[in-house]
Amino acid sequence: MLANLCRWSVLFMPLLCQAAPLSVRVMAPDATGVSGVAVYLESGVPMPVAAPRRTVEIQQKDKSFAPYLTVIGNNDKVVFTNRDDITHHIYSVNGPARFSFKIREGEENADQQFNQPGIIAMGCNIHDWMSGYLLVADAAYATTTDSDGWARFDAIEPGDYRVVAWHPQMREPGPLSLQLTVQDRSELNLQLTQPMAEIPRQKGIDDFDFLDGY
Amino acid sequence: MKAVLPVRAVRSVKALVPLLLLLATATQAAEHQVHGLLDLRYSRTDGIAGYLDGDYGKLRYDNGGQWSQAQGALVYSGEFAYNLSLHVIGNSYSxxxxxxxxxxxxxxxxxxxxxxxxxxxxxxxxxxYPTVSMENVLTAWASPYTLDYATINSWIGEEVRHQGVEVSVTRLGKFSDSDHDFTLGAALFRGNDPTGAMLAWHGWVLGSRQTLQQETLPLPDIGEWFVPEVSEPFLELDERIGAHLTLQWQWHNRGRVLAGHYDNHGDPRVAENLQWAWRTRFSHLGIKWQLPAQTELIAQYLQGDTLMQSAYTEEDLVKNDYHSAYLMLSKQFQRHRLTARVEEFAVVDNDAITTDNNDEYGKASTLSYGYRFDHHWFAQAEYSWLRSDRPSRGMHGHRPTMTEQQWQLAVRCFF
Structure with a gap:
């Protein structure tokens, strides 16, 4: 089944027992890299050494969520940063974390705790077109793919992992994942079987500053 | 007139009570914000004395050249909780x-x-304001497209405003993977019984002036006993509640369509000091659609009727049908915005009083160019052409059919 969903290739895997870099490339069916996809590594056993805590920034910029999709792992935290010169009212009313807070021009908010794994769909109650996702993964390692489709992890503790890729616009019939034993530097590919759906454009119909709610 | 003043004074105080309550509420607000708008303008008008002066001109400014502070607005917003806020909008005109x-x-x-x-x-x-306009979306009801609003919204700004409660429910499509949002709105209101008087007695106009709550609006000297010198558009005379229903469909990244029906439920036989309650009803349809090449299409249609009767004989003193429609295209490219609007408007007088003839038909075109200097500062140049036929003008020293033109140059600062 999994073999049908994705092709993977481990290119280089010498036997050395220390933290090793891992690169995962998420590819579209036409083999081009797909950017902005969440990639995380689930481990069947508790990690002997916690991965370093990341603070992941979710910006409100140009009246949109940037990035559109953010992923955090077990030890990561999130800070919301409003780069616009207007107030946003960020909310999530479904899923594992339900919250709402206003964030004013230039403010940061690091108060939100995300302990329950799951998908958090976020919106702004002032700008309805704003749409963003936070994936809270029960994973030791998590990141998103770069503009060439690569998710790069600097140092993975050796062990057995399930590598999972996810994006709200994926149209795969099941999870895009594979099992991997990390021993040394590894590179692998995950290929979509279906092209992703179009990401909703985060832009209002009235694209003006000084809109006043009329 | 002397007998009128105390009544108006009492009304003014009564009208201030809710405002004072609002301002008292503002002291409880957790956070305060003030923003606003300044619009400085030079206008050159080729026409007759304008409607603001109580004459039959269809444009805001009188014949000739005029420097003005076309709009100075301060907007106060106070937030209490995440969901509750107070908004007070003041405007000034010089x-x-x-x-x-x-x-x-x-x-x-x-x-x-x-x-x-x-x-x-x-x-x-x-x-x-009732939710009707598709163009007045900026701070203090300003329009990003043109300096002068379309005739429909010039009328809304002049005499269609009320004290009321508006409740709406929106179904956001993104919760069910849909690109469509629907909003159903209902408003109940009072305090707008004379609405319809200006449309009857000076007709449709092209302007950018919003009537201040305490203002009275001079009317042409029509010479009929039932026509007052001024209209006070926001009076409550019959203690009847009006209603406005709206439905909006929004298709993400495509556009939105707004339809509604408005009925002030006025009792047309009620009058005090020649201020009449008018039964004013209209339906409206608006569309804003995004076309290729950063071009927007905006259009509105409004059609309705109004009635005002003698309290004693129940004779129809004014019974009019009216409609107006405009189509506007606006294209943005970098710091520039070019907007063109064409419109048509009419009032049809259906009562038997021929000496007060409210018949009117006209067309208008507006071409506007805006340049954005930075986040706050804008310059705008605008040309308006309006041709109207109004037989009643002929009885008051003007030509029944006339063409008026206006050139305007404005600097606007939003803050």
Missing amino acids: DGVRDGAGLTEAYLQYRGLPSQTGLRLEARAGLL
């Missing part, structure tokens, strides 16, 4: 025709969070 400063809107707003299924409840209560 245009050499009718200078003044005062309130145009003041309301409490509730905007709930969407439910788990994407339903959101919103409410506004206070001094409000």
